[in-house]
Amino acid sequence: xxxxxxxxxxxxxxxxxxTNLPLTTGRPAALQEPGWQxxxxxxxxxxxxxxxxxxxxxxxxLFWDVLALAPSSAVIFIDQAMYPIGHWGAARAALxxxxxxxFDADNLPALRRLLHIYRQQGHIPWLxxxxxxxxxxxxxxxxxxxxxxxxxxxxxxxxxxxxxxxxLGAKPSAQHPLGQGxxxxxxxxxxxxxxxxxxxxxxxxxxxxxxxxxxxxKWVARFARRSATRVHNSPVSNxxxxxxxxxxxxxxxxxxxxxxxxxxxxxxxFRRKMGQLAGNWQAAGFRCRN
Numbered sequence: 001x002x003x004x005x006x007x008x009x010x011x012x013x014x015x016x017x018x019t020n021l022p023l024t025t026g027r028p029a030a031l032q033e034p035g036w037q038x039x040x041x042x043x044x045x046x047x048x049x050x051x052x053x054x055x056x057x058x059x060x061x062l063f064w065d066v067l068a069l070a071p072s073s074a075v076i077f078i079d080q081a082m083y084p085i086g087h088w089g090a091a092r093a094a095l096x097x098x099x100x101x102x103f104d105a106d107n108l109p110a111l112r113r114l115l116h117i118y119r120q121q122g123h124i125p126w127l128x129x130x131x132x133x134x135x136x137x138x139x140x141x142x143x144x145x146x147x148x149x150x151x152x153x154x155x156x157x158x159x160x161x162x163x164x165x166x167x168l169g170a171k172p173s174a175q176h177p178l179g180q181g182x183x184x185x186x187x188x189x190x191x192x193x194x195x196x197x198x199x200x201x202x203x204x205x206x207x208x209x210x211x212x213x214x215x216x217x218k219w220v221a222r223f224a225r226r227s228a229t230r231v232h233n234s235p236v237s238n239x240x241x242x243x244x245x246x247x248x249x250x251x252x253x254x255x256x257x258x259x260x261x262x263x264x265x266x267x268x269x270f271r272r273k274m275g276q277l278a279g280n281w282q283a284a285g286f287r288c289r290n
Contacts, residue, residue, distance in 0.1 A: 009167050010251075010259040013207030015243040022238060029054075029235035030227070037236065040245045044165070044200065045214040047183035049192040053214035054224060055236045055244070059162060061229040062199045062213050063089030066158065068096070069226060075123040076100045077114065081135040086128050086160050099123070105133065108144055115148055124154045131161035131185025131198075132168070139168070142189040149195060159198045161185050166205020166251065167260065178260045182251055194219075206247040210240045 025032050033054075041053035056062045067089040070076065076093045078086060080102035094100045099118070103111045115125055127149060129140045142159070149155040161184040169179030170187035179188050182205065186192060197215040202208040213223060224230065250256075 008207045009205055009263060010207070010256075013243075013247055015208075015246050017239050017242055021242060024237050025235065027235070028233065029056075029230040030224075033235065034238070034241075036245070037238075037241045040241055040248065041212050041214070043245070043248045044202075044212045047181060048161070048165075048186045048198055048200075048214055049183065050186070050196065050198060050214040051217045052220050053212050054220055055241055056211045056213060056229070057234065057236055057240075058209075059085050059160065059199050059201050059211045060088065061233060062211055063160075064092060065223065065227040065229050066197065066199065066213070067093040068228065069223065070096075070098060070126055070156075071124060072096075072098070073122060073124050074098055074126050075118045076126050076128065077103050077111070078128040079103060079105050079130065079133070079140070081105070081133060082128060082130050083134065083160055083162070086130070090128060105129065105136070105140060108141065108148070112148055119152065124152060124156075125149060126156045126158060128158045129160070130163065131159050131165075131188075132163040134163060139164075139185055139189060142185060142191045146191055146193060146195075153195070155195055157193075157196045159185065159196065160200070161198050162201040162204055164188065164205075165200040166202065166256075167263065169260070176257075176261070177264050180257055180260075182256050182260065202244055202247065206244070206251060208240060208244045208247050210236055210244050 037055050041055050045051060045053040063085055070093055076090050076098055078090045078100060090100045101114060103114060118125060127145055129145065131140055133140050145157055149157055165184035166182045167178060168185055168188040169181035169183050172179040172188060181187060184200065186198065194216045197219055199211065199213055201211045213220060
């Protein structure tokens, strides 16, 4: 059976680390965070059309802390097909006593009704979704979500864009079906705004196991002040951060759009051959069963 769960979507990365760069500062990020690491996170934010960002060891660290920032009046709406780490973050919100409401992204009228009911009760909606929905093999309806949340400026659209960052980009077309620039689901959908908070691992698209939180300057500063994992957990290693910077520079300067075009071609070829196989099986009298 083919296994794509650990695929390096744009190919295997190659990195070099300066010999004089220490592995770690030895201090938690809350006490000492190199300015150059913040600039790398800002590069990710700029690609996404957001204001700023910060690095973290993993998306789990970020989801754990972000959901701790939800006010007591929040209600957590989560796409029921979301990647498990988003559900783990929502579980922490549930432990705090916040209502967690799964929804079906294919039934937006039902989501609209749920939002109205909870707003009438005085709740502030936080909506959790993947940028690229794996189970449905397609992008989340981000512009629709943004429109549904618009009546309450305190609402938050919390996006896990791990699968899409580095792969999808702005202005998709027949010539460039994955878009250009590798900024992920937000530029792919043409969506931006102050109520968006994005959590992305660079492992899938760029081959670097490091995570980034991005959003408005106000939101990211609030996270940095109140994050518990930035106090009690080890920070991103200098080597991982350096590799992330190299991957972003190389992707922007030379290889990124060409690699995305090659990936799009391979996807088309894979689908074509699978379609031929399915046709051959049917012609031979085989039938697919669930």
